[in-house]
Amino acid sequence: MSLQLAACLLALFTLAGIGAPIGYAIIVAATVYLGAGGMDLALAGEKIIQGLYGSFVLLAVPLFIVAANIMNAGTISDRLLRFCVAVVGRFRGGLGHVNVVASLIFSGMSGSAVADAAGIGKIIIGMMTRDGRYSRGYAAAITAASATIGPIIPPSIPMVLYALVSNTSIGALFLAGIVPGLVMGGVLMAMNAIISTRRGFAMEDAVPLRELPRITGNAFPALLMPLILLYGIYGGVTTPTEAAAVAAFYALVLAAVFYRALSLRSLYDILVDSARSSAAVGLVIGGALILNFIVISENIPAMMSDALTGLEVHPLVFLLGVNVLVLLLGCVLDATTIILVIVPLFIPTCTALGIDLVHFGVLVVVNAMIGLITPPYGVLLFVINAVTGIPLKEIIGEIWGFLAVLIAALAFLILVPGAVLWLPRLFGYPG
Amino acid sequence: MTRLVGWLARGADGIAAALLAAMFVTFLLQIFSRYVLQSPFGWTLELCLILWVWIVFFGCAFVVRDRDHVTFDILYVAAPRRVQRVLALIAAAAIVATMAAALWPTWDYIDFLKIRRTSTVENPLTGDKIRLRTVFSIYAVFMVAVIVRYGWRIISVVRHGPPRDRHEDVQSP
Numbered sequence: 001m002s003l004q005l006a007a008c009l010l011a012l013f014t015l016a017g018i019g020a021p022i023g024y025a026i027i028v029a030a031t032v033y034l035g036a037g038g039m040d041l042a043l044a045g046e047k048i049i050q051g052l053y054g055s056f057v058l059l060a061v062p063l064f065i066v067a068a069n070i071m072n073a074g075t076i077s078d079r080l081l082r083f084c085v086a087v088v089g090r091f092r093g094g095l096g097h098v099n100v101v102a103s104l105i106f107s108g109m110s111g112s113a114v115a116d117a118a119g120i121g122k123i124i125i126g127m128m129t130r131d132g133r134y135s136r137g138y139a140a141a142i143t144a145a146s147a148t149i150g151p152i153i154p155p156s157i158p159m160v161l162y163a164l165v166s167n168t169s170i171g172a173l174f175l176a177g178i179v180p181g182l183v184m185g186g187v188l189m190a191m192n193a194i195i196s197t198r199r200g201f202a203m204e205d206a207v208p209l210r211e212l213p214r215i216t217g218n219a220f221p222a223l224l225m226p227l228i229l230l231y232g233i234y235g236g237v238t239t240p241t242e243a244a245a246v247a248a249f250y251a252l253v254l255a256a257v258f259y260r261a262l263s264l265r266s267l268y269d270i271l272v273d274s275a276r277s278s279a280a281v282g283l284v285i286g287g288a289l290i291l292n293f294i295v296i297s298e299n300i301p302a303m304m305s306d307a308l309t310g311l312e313v314h315p316l317v318f319l320l321g322v323n324v325l326v327l328l329l330g331c332v333l334d335a336t337t338i339i340l341v342i343v344p345l346f347i348p349t350c351t352a353l354g355i356d357l358v359h360f361g362v363l364v365v366v367n368a369m370i371g372l373i374t375p376p377y378g379v380l381l382f383v384i385n386a387v388t389g390i391p392l393k394e395i396i397g398e399i400w401g402f403l404a405v406l407i408a409a410l411a412f413l414i415l416v417p418g419a420v421l422w423l424p425r426l427f428g429y430p431g
Numbered sequence: 432m433t434r435l436v437g438w439l440a441r442g443a444d445g446i447a448a449a450l451l452a453a454m455f456v457t458f459l460l461q462i463f464s465r466y467v468l469q470s471p472f473g474w475t476l477e478l479c480l481i482l483w484v485w486i487v488f489f490g491c492a493f494v495v496r497d498r499d500h501v502t503f504d505i506l507y508v509a510a511p512r513r514v515q516r517v518l519a520l521i522a523a524a525a526i527v528a529t530m531a532a533a534l535w536p537t538w539d540y541i542d543f544l545k546i547r548r549t550s551t552v553e554n555p556l557t558g559d560k561i562r563l564r565t566v567f568s569i570y571a572v573f574m575v576a577v578i579v580r581y582g583w584r585i586i587s588v589v590r591h592g593p594p595r596d597r598h599e600d601v602q603s604p
Contacts (some may be wrong), residue, residue, distance in 0.1 A: 283500075
């Protein structure tokens with residue numbers, strides 16, 4: 001490791017550790033790196049501006065935040081959540097289950113875990129903590145854990161990134177994500193049931209089954225949204241980013257015209273709030289882009305691939321090893337960096353060992369999403385902290401159980417490739 | 432003075448909201464032009480990217496409050512008041528020093544971009560393509576605003592002590 005990289009990491013961990021905003025800590029560390037190496041200090045700014053200016057997919061983030069805030073203010077989320085409450089709220093720890101099921105539905109609308117957590121997650125945390133029924137930390141932790149499902153069930157921005165670096169079919173990857181997403185939802189609900197029984201969390205009043213059709217009808221226009229989005233994307237009508245704008249527009253029409261629950265004043269407040277969240281999140285994304293630049297200019301990828309060639313290992317051992325590594329890296333790196341920088345190193349080895357690249361892709365995306373909730377550097381933890389103000393300490397204290405079952409689900413997906421590849425094969429994927 | 436600051440802050444909120452609304456409308460125009468008019472406008476994508484850069488940096492400069500930032504505050508919150516004071520000063524001083532050091536080279540780079548222009552977006556008044564210097568100048572504004580905000584924070588911490596946690600805002604200039 002070069003001296004300048006050491007200085008950079010020292011500055012980054014010190015500043016972030018003592019409570020400076022992460023985005024600023026990264027900019028300071030990058031400037032230290034450039035200064036120590038005698039490089040032009042402007043490079044940090046150049047990378048952050050050009051990175052944000054050049055990434056069209058990132059535009060989905062503010063738009064999904066707007067969509068989610070409109071759905072919240074315009075009672076759309078309420079209706080969707082009431083539907084979820086009617087279906088799973090009757091069980092012990094009901095709102096925890098509602099949280100996971102709502103994430104499953106919402107993950108069919110958005111491709112970004114961050115947008116899920118900042119949008120619907122914020123609302124459910126509000127519901128869960130309202131009468132002090134759940135601790136703030138528990139509400140935030142299960143929200144962070146269930147938001148990891150967002151990019152597993154299509155649409156999914158991380159899978160698009162993986163498809164880019166691995167040259168695999170986006171369609172096959174998307175289909176391959178559906179079963180793993182459901183598995184993750186299942187284990188989270190099981191964990192929630194266990195913890196809720198032990199701690200005696202509240203059940204919601206059971207909604208009589210005969211009322212179910214009415215509640216479903218009430219939520220129906222909102223439930224239609226994932227279908228519209230999926231048709232837009234799979235029908236080739238819109239790009240995934242445009243689909244985010246369509247979602248916001250549909251939410252606006254539903255809230256303002258159909259449900260008549262949105263005033264001009266509240267629309268203005270939604271825009272200010274969304275702009276504020278988008279700017280705070282955008283700064284961190286920009287920071288990740290500079291770190292990416294530093295990792296590449298230190299030539300770390302090439303050194304790692306050199307170290308790997310020549311090793312003869314069993315495919316399963318290789319898969320387990322890579323996943324442990326990605327899991328550890330996920331504690332300190334961001335998912336986009338892992339997928340764009342770390343993962344490409346292993347793709348040639350995968351091909352040589354006969355590991356299916358769609359299977360591998362789903363594994364690393366699931367793994368990188370788990371990395372979003374692993375302390376100390378877990379973007380989802382930060383985002384929930386930023387949008388709700390719940391202290392990180394309380395969130396991290398409650399995250400371990402959910403982390404454990406998600407890792408168990410990942411292990412299952414590693415050992416049983418059929419669970420991932422069954423659906424794409426059904427639709428003619430030859431792998 | 433306080434009233435002026437409040438008035439400016441509300442103005443900044445309004446601008447950020449307008450930028451975001453413009454981005455949203457531009458996206459809808461993009462879809463509308465492609466499917467209804469059957470002839471895509473072409474400039475919509477670049478305009479959205481410009482607006483996105485402005486939302487992030489204008490927002491971080493003037494609209495995002497300290498408590499809105501993504502932070503890792505476990506150690507800070509647990510520290511005793513005396514230590515918090517030192518930590519807050521170190522963080523603010525490091526941010527001010529590096530931003531100030533990078534300000535001139537960064538402006539030099541942004542100024543250099545006057546030779547490049549947007550490829551599709553035009554100034555509606557003159558019909559000219561916009562210089563990238565104009566587009567990216569918001570990053571220099573952002574740097575100056577961060578230097579001023581954290582410089583003010585140093586003064587405020589010295590005078591009144593550190594914020595207990597991020598939810599107690601230091602009064603912004």
